[in-house]
Amino acid sequence: MTDPKTWLRKNPQVRTIRVAAADLNGQPRGKRVPARFAHKVVEDGTRFPFSALNLDIWGEDIDDSPLVFESGDRDGVLRPTDRGFVPMPWLEGPTALLPIWMYHENGKPYEGDPRHALALVLKRYKALGLTPVVALELEFFLIDDSGKTLQVPVSPRSGKRRKAAEVLSIRALDQFDTFFTDLYDACEEMDIPADTAISEAGLGQFEINLMHQDDALRAADDAWLFKMLVKGLARRHGFAASFMAKPYEDYAGSGMHMHFSVLDSDGRNIFDDGGPRGTDVLRHAIAGCLSAMHDSTLVFAPHLNSYDRLIPENHAPCGICWAYENRTSAIRVPSGSPAARRIEHRVAGGDVNPYLLVAAILGAALTGIEDAQEPPEPISGNAYAQDLPRIPADWGAAMDAFEQSAIMPRILPEDLIRNLLLTKRQELYYMSELSPTEQVEIYLDTV
Numbered sequence: 001m002t003d004p005k006t007w008l009r010k011n012p013q014v015r016t017i018r019v020a021a022a023d024l025n026g027q028p029r030g031k032r033v034p035a036r037f038a039h040k041v042v043e044d045g046t047r048f049p050f051s052a053l054n055l056d057i058w059g060e061d062i063d064d065s066p067l068v069f070e071s072g073d074r075d076g077v078l079r080p081t082d083r084g085f086v087p088m089p090w091l092e093g094p095t096a097l098l099p100i101w102m103y104h105e106n107g108k109p110y111e112g113d114p115r116h117a118l119a120l121v122l123k124r125y126k127a128l129g130l131t132p133v134v135a136l137e138l139e140f141f142l143i144d145d146s147g148k149t150l151q152v153p154v155s156p157r158s159g160k161r162r163k164a165a166e167v168l169s170i171r172a173l174d175q176f177d178t179f180f181t182d183l184y185d186a187c188e189e190m191d192i193p194a195d196t197a198i199s200e201a202g203l204g205q206f207e208i209n210l211m212h213q214d215d216a217l218r219a220a221d222d223a224w225l226f227k228m229l230v231k232g233l234a235r236r237h238g239f240a241a242s243f244m245a246k247p248y249e250d251y252a253g254s255g256m257h258m259h260f261s262v263l264d265s266d267g268r269n270i271f272d273d274g275g276p277r278g279t280d281v282l283r284h285a286i287a288g289c290l291s292a293m294h295d296s297t298l299v300f301a302p303h304l305n306s307y308d309r310l311i312p313e314n315h316a317p318c319g320i321c322w323a324y325e326n327r328t329s330a331i332r333v334p335s336g337s338p339a340a341r342r343i344e345h346r347v348a349g350g351d352v353n354p355y356l357l358v359a360a361i362l363g364a365a366l367t368g369i370e371d372a373q374e375p376p377e378p379i380s381g382n383a384y385a386q387d388l389p390r391i392p393a394d395w396g397a398a399m400d401a402f403e404q405s406a407i408m409p410r411i412l413p414e415d416l417i418r419n420l421l422l423t424k425r426q427e428l429y430y431m432s433e434l435s436p437t438e439q440v441e442i443y444l445d446t447v
Helices: 004-010 035-044 114-127 170-175 177-190 216-236 280-293 354-370 395-404 414-431 436-446
Strands: 016-022 028-034 046-049 075-080 095-103 131-143 194-199 205-210 240-242 256-263 322-324 331-333 343-345
Touching: 004 035, 016 035, 016 075, 016 114, 028 035, 028 046, 035 095, 095 114, 095 216, 114 131, 114 216, 114 354, 131 216, 131 354, 170 177, 170 194, 177 194, 177 216, 205 216, 216 240, 216 354, 240 436, 256 354, 280 322, 280 331, 280 343, 280 354, 395 414
Parallel strands: 016 095, 322 331
Antiparallel strands: 016 028, 046 075, 075 095, 131 205, 131 240, 131 256, 194 205, 256 343, 331 343
């Protein structure tokens, strides 16, 4: 990381900065600061209420949260992460973002901060001499939302609107070549390791993979920043981009798949046995992911719209199972070089908080490793057609499972579990008052 003060001196064109932390919904919460006062944030941090990381999707206080009136709505101290300043190429003027995370006055990390929740999971891995290697695949839609109904944007190249899904279509990518060129240039500026782009099965749907790395916190940072970038840059190009789980009823929704392996202190992949089967530790990690999957669905599907995506035979796994090289299963072990043996977790939607996603999956895998859990036999064939245990089918049931879980307190801090439940129950109450169109409007730009 470049020293933040050095970065500011080398970039005198930057006149304003944003300082922002991720709340429980993954929304950036923070402040705008003139660049000439940025050194104060770098040196001393900044302050805003603990409750600011526990707002609902509208940005409103949680009515019965102990963080608000009961505690006097006290401030936390927010300090820069080790990311340093990041350019914000989607804005008109030269601007930089300084990611921050929250602490108590005495320097103790605030456990309601989702980034700290992931850091706690990684601390447990480190204590065992283990390092997760993480890669994320992010799907999103490009959308013309200027009219009463959502539709694919007009192609800047052809002037036409193609109303069809085009899986792995070069033509679909080329229709928005200027956008994708700008997007990759921006990823270079922001040091986000964007790799392959493909067109997907939904209307105007695309996927970009972020390269694997042995710093899971940074991988989550990259995903959080990438979502901001894609949404902001699309607006500069005259249309919207959204990671909402399912904007179109008749087409597949967007997921966020996570691949991970684990290295020992000598840098060896502990899932690799030299062959296609993988080690016992691989199966223990799979078992942990399966045993926590039902109870952690609220993390993987955090919004009302999330459950429209979780429909059998719609490219969204609902059955709790695993398999080798099978994309209908919730957990897939990809084929390929044994040295790259890994787990792909396929349940989450694109609308998730990346910090909570990575924490929940890595935490679940670690419980399986610690307890030497054994998974059921891998399935073969179409998982959608099989009689399997299922994740919760609706938002309320997912909240109940999360609240009653015995496994979630082993993965996430109790304060975060409480705060997330309060947030989601308030959203459930107010979402019921909105029409489907109004629900789509709030999710389109936020998640």
